[in-house]
Structure formats: structure tokens, C-alpha cells
Amino acid sequence: MLFNSIHFVFFFPIVVCAYFAMPFRFRWILLLAASYYFYMCWQVNYLLLIIVSTLIDYVAGLLMGRTEDRKRRRLYLLLSLCTNLGLLFSFKYFNFFNETLRGFLDFYGVPYHIPALKVLLPVGISFYTFQTLSYTIDVYRGVREPERHLGYFAVYVAFFPQLVAGPIERSTNLLPQFFKKHGIDRDRIRSGLLLMGCGFFKKVVIADRLAAYVDAIYEHPDAYHGLPVLLAFYFFAIQVYCDFSGYSDIAIGAARVMGYDLMTNFRRPHFSKDMRDVWTRWHISLSTWMRDYLYIPLGGNRVAPWRRHVNLFTVFLLSGLWHGANWTYVAWGGLHGVFLVAGNLTRAARRRITDRIFPGRAAILHTWLQVLIVFHLWTFATIFFRANMIGDVFVLLSTACQDFSLWDPKVFGPMNPVELGVGLACVALLHGVELVQELTTRPLEERFVRLPVAARWAFYYLLIFSILVLGNFQENEFVYFQF
């Protein structure tokens, strides 16, 4: 089920009302049924994968909890890792590696006959696989006790607000919350609904609007030249942010309405000051997962510098592969790895230079210059992220430079001036609000709740009707569903 569907408009209030009306001891059953139903709306059969993953990890956790023998615990962890990563590989990566190998062998004239698997990519498989893996690794490490209640554990794996596109929750944060009784809390409901509203605005008003422009360019890389192509690069960087952070906002808001706190997934990434900062603001649940379960086990910061750089690059390469089974994602991850390694290597030199160029109060200028540069590096990397194949990236980059002029009527080719104007105004509004938040320490929501009722209601109406009037209700999928 999509958040931006009429179906969800009915589903969510019904679940929330039933949730609060139901005695506490039965609530997990409702949440589990709602979560499975939520998933089954997309594909019934693939629910089996979630159930298999849940059962394997539940059993692996229990078995690990019963023994102190390190070898046995490692064996159970391996069972969980192999099952989960095996499923992930089969459904997501097999065809990719198979095709790559076929291409490679064909090049050398070696016959290769292993056929491609005819399977759909299960929605959200990368998300719930990583979420459930974090549980077994935590149990193995002794960070948490194994969960004995299968029902609660199943809800943790399949909790519907964040099942298909995160945030990738840790068992230490989410699981204990299922044991707490959540009453009706007006403030939480208001705050959750407000966050959901902001998420819907980002998704249906901004992301889906820009998507029309972006798709027109990226689907026909050689059809446009100059300014429209350049605009599409920027628009995709904004689209993917609004799409994914919009989903996260809706997920966090929906969970908050029911009394659950999910982790923050985005913190205004377009205001990052360096590439390292980007990854503390963008898809935080994935970057912290990668840090805790991959980068640190590889040695973290405590190894030789060259090894640290190799590890960093490897982690980002894998992060790219996590996003999708395509060389474009690998290149995107690799590019970020290069940015980070280069950033680390040049940090001291850059600091010396900037201290000379931007002394004293001019440092603020340096900060905004950094933001601008990082945004452009990020935007450049997203070209790889969105392109259908690596070859398209080079076509797009070359067409962006052809016939370039600062005013080109063809900018309205993929989208009419009114729609484009509305899109740009909404992007400016969003970034204006984020800028204010960036410059203040107190959350804007705290100020908002202190406003008079009439002002708050006016804002609610404005938000709702701007979504209804300006939104795109073609029920477009979220970009991150494919991962």
C-alpha cells in the first residue's frame, strides 16, 4: 500500500481507532495484522519472505540467548546472515551478477547458459533485511537480550509505517516500545499528523511534480540540450530528497500518532558543510547501520590511515550496491567513497587555506560556500543515481553542455510554466523553512504550538489544501520502494 493512496486514507484512521480502542494485550495482533495487510496490498506471495526472515531470526536469537559458547553463537549468527542475505541476493542481486558475468564471458566468447530468474523485486526487502539483521547481530554481540515473544518480534520486523522504506530501526529502540502501553495523547497525535502533512507535501507537491520534469529528461537523454538538462540534474537532487524524506516523515508521523518514536532519518542534508556531514544528515538510519555493522567491524578509525580509506570506500561501494542492483548505484556509492576519502586526505590543507582566505567573521561566507559546493557535489553524484545506465550519464553530461544558454524557452518543454513556477516556489518555501530551522536551535514545531489557535488552524488548512490543490494524485511510487 502506498502512503499517497486513497486506500491509506481509510486504512490509517481505522487502524489508529482500533488500536486505541483495543485492550493493550491484543494490540500487537492488530499491528501485525495491519502490517501484513499493508504489505499484502502490494504482493501477497512475498509476505512469505518476511515471515521466513522473522522466524529464522527469532529462532537464531533464542538459540544465541541459550548458549554462552562463542562458536555456537557464531553458527547461529551465520544461519541468520546466510538466510537473510541469501534471500536478498536471490531476489535482488542474482540477475544483476548473472547478467554481468554473462556479458563478461560473452566478451571472451565463453558460452554461458545460466538463465535469469523470473522474479519481482520484493518491495522493501533491503530495509527489513537490514532491520532484522541488526537484531541478530545485536543479540550476538550481547547488546540486547533475545526477544521471547514471537508476536512482538514479528511486529518489529514488519511494523507497517517503516516496513517498506525505513527508517531502518534498531531493535534496541523500537522493540521495547511495543511493551509500553500508549494512551491517546493529543499532543503526540497533533505532532504526528503535522509531520505526516509535511511528508505528504514533500512527496505529492514537490517530488512528484519535479519527477515529471526529471523523467522527461532522463528517459530521453539525447532529446534535450543545455539548460533543461542542467535543471533536471538539480531537480532530481531535490526530488529524491523530498520523496524519501517525505516517506520518512509520513512513517515517523504515523508511528508517533500511535505512540511510537522512530529514529530521525533526515536532518536538512542540503545544508551539509562537507561530505562527511552529508552522511550524518541523509538517510541516517542506513549510514549509522553501515557504520555500526560494517565500518566498525572492519576496523573503524583505529586502523592505519590507508586501511581506513580503503574501508570507507568499500563501505560506500556496498552502500551503493544496497540501493540497487545496477552499476549506476555502484558508481554513485563509489563516487561518494571518493568524495569522502578525498575530503579526509585534504582536510588539513583545506583548513589552512580557508583560515587565510576567510579570517574572522568572513568564516560565515566560507560556511555558505561549503554548503554550495557540497550541494553541487551531491547533485553531480545523483546523476549516476537516477540515470538508467552508466552510458546515459555521459550522454546527459555532454547534452547539458551543448547549446547552453541562460535563457532557453525549451526549459518549458517537459513542463509548462505554471507547473514549473509552482514547483520552484514550493522548493523555495521548503528550503526557506529548513534554513530557518538550520539557523535556530529550537525546533520550529515548539514555536508553532505556542501560536494562537486561529493561526494554527489557518496553517493546517493551508497545508491540507496546498496538498490537495497542488499535489499530484497519480499514486506515484516512492523512489526508495525499489530498494
Place this chain on the structure above:
Amino acid sequence: MKKTLKSCARLALFLAGFWAISAVISHVFLMRVMPGRAEEDFVLDCRDYPDRFESLILGESHTMCGLNPRILGECYNISILGQGYMVSYYSLARILDQPHERLELLILPVGRHSFTADLAHQNENFYYAANIDYLDLIRRRGHVRDHLGQCIKFQVFPYTNDVSYYVYRCQIARPPVPSYRGFTPAEGDFSKETMDEIEARDRASGHVGAGRDWWNQEVIEFFREILDACDEEGIRVALVQMPMTRVYDDAMERLVPRAEFDARVAALLADWPDVAMLDYHDAFYERNDLFRDVDHLNVTGADTITERLRADLVRLGALPDRLRPHQAGPAAP
């Protein structure tokens, strides 16, 4: 308890405010932004002049700006943007229910995009929500949830379909022009365009849709039902392949091969031997000046092709006695 009651009262007040604002926006959108609904005008006209209309053009944008009913005598053009056979079927059913209906001829467009699945699904928008019989559609398709959602979306919140698109399209790019019995004359000269190949490719692939399902069984079923309904009522049917630019047809050829399409249509029409097929798809291949854009005729093109259609209909005996002498001239009365 008192606190709960207060909360409920506030919620009710908030929702009342919501409905009031929504009603105002709906009214403004339907009355000010959108062009008039041709079906509504037609139904009203039928009511006022019960013996007036003998023939009806029921199609999409190609016929909306491509066939001038003035030239066809007592004819009415109730074509609307993107109207596929599904919506045409429900519109026709609604018209046939009118007490004073006395149709003798139905003119339907047929083209390589006419039987695509996407046309059937994409264009179920607020234009047609008033015509579609959702109960019947649910019976046929069984998708209760989807159609209930659509019904709510288009009937309760008609403005929730990207207003800025319609503001531009209906008010700025193509300001409302006086229409004559549903015919919307279009100005423009495609021979002066330069981006024609890209536009043709985009338009053709947009018409056929991402699924490339250009021979969709459900659409065919609605098409059959239109022909059956006309058969029962004794209404003659003329299928018209509207003229297209060569560049559009070339782009379409890559998606839907004409030979295969024609063969399938011919086989489909075998059950209705009285249905006339008038093929003008290549009539203006060398006359881009008669087009507004890659696949729509301008007013001169519309008058030219309607003249030709009239002559062919008379020749076929499809427009018999009551066809009044036409007066060629401007589209508006």
C-alpha cells in the same frame, strides 16, 4: 468527559471549515478553471430542443477540435480530451436514457491509440466522474477499493488532480474559446514547429502508454458494447480514423504496426457489417499547415476533413434526408 466533548466539538468545527473551503475551491475550479463540460451542454440542449440532434460525435481531443458539427447538419460534438471507449460507453448510455433522444448516427474516432489500456485507466478523471457508473464498473472489474477511491477523488475533491496543469492548459496556453455544439476550434500551424520528432515520439508513447498494451480486452469490450447499444437502438455507426501528421504516424508505427492494427480492427468489426469505416489517417500527410500540433487538426484542417466526411457519409447513405445544406465558414455560430 468534558475535555473529550470539547475536543470532539473542535474536531467537528475543524471538519466543517474543511468542507466549506473545499466546496468553495470545487466551485471555483469547475466553474472558472475548467472549460465547460460538453455533455452537460448537450443534455441541456436536448432538453430544450428535443427534435434537434440526429448525429453525435463521441470521441477524444482529435475529434473535439477535428470535426465541425456545423458542417454535418444537426450534429453535436461531445468529444472531450482523452475520452476512451469506456467513458464513451457510459456517456452514450446516459444520453440514450434521455427521454427525447432521437439519434440516428454516431461518429466514433478510431486510431492506433484507441484500444490501449492506459487510455482507459489514465483518463478516469473528474471530467468523466459524473458519467461513469461506478457500480457497473465495480461489477465488471471487481476492484471495489480502487473505484471507490476514484469516485471519492473525482466526485468529492474534483480539484485534486494537479490544478496548476489545468490552469495553464485551459486558461493560459489555450484560453477558453467559444465552442460550437462542443466543437472547439484550434488555432496554430504545425508546419512552423521545429521540435516535431520529439513531440511525436512523446505523444505517441504517451498515447500507447508504458504498458504497450494497445489491444486491451477491456477496452474492446466497451467498444463492442457501444456498437451493440447502437445496434439495438437502430443508430448507425461511422468509425473515423482522423488525419495525423506523417511524423506522428511514423512514431506510432514503431509502437503499433498499422497493418496489424487494421487487420485486428477489421476482424473485430466482422460482427457489425453495417458499421462504416472512414480512414483519413494519411489524408494530410503533406499538409502540416492543417494541424495545430503533431496530432490535432487546426480549424482549417477540421473544416476540410469534416467536409470530406460529410461527402462520404452522404455517399454511404449514412446521413440521409434530414442532412441540411451546410454553410462552410467560421466554426463559431
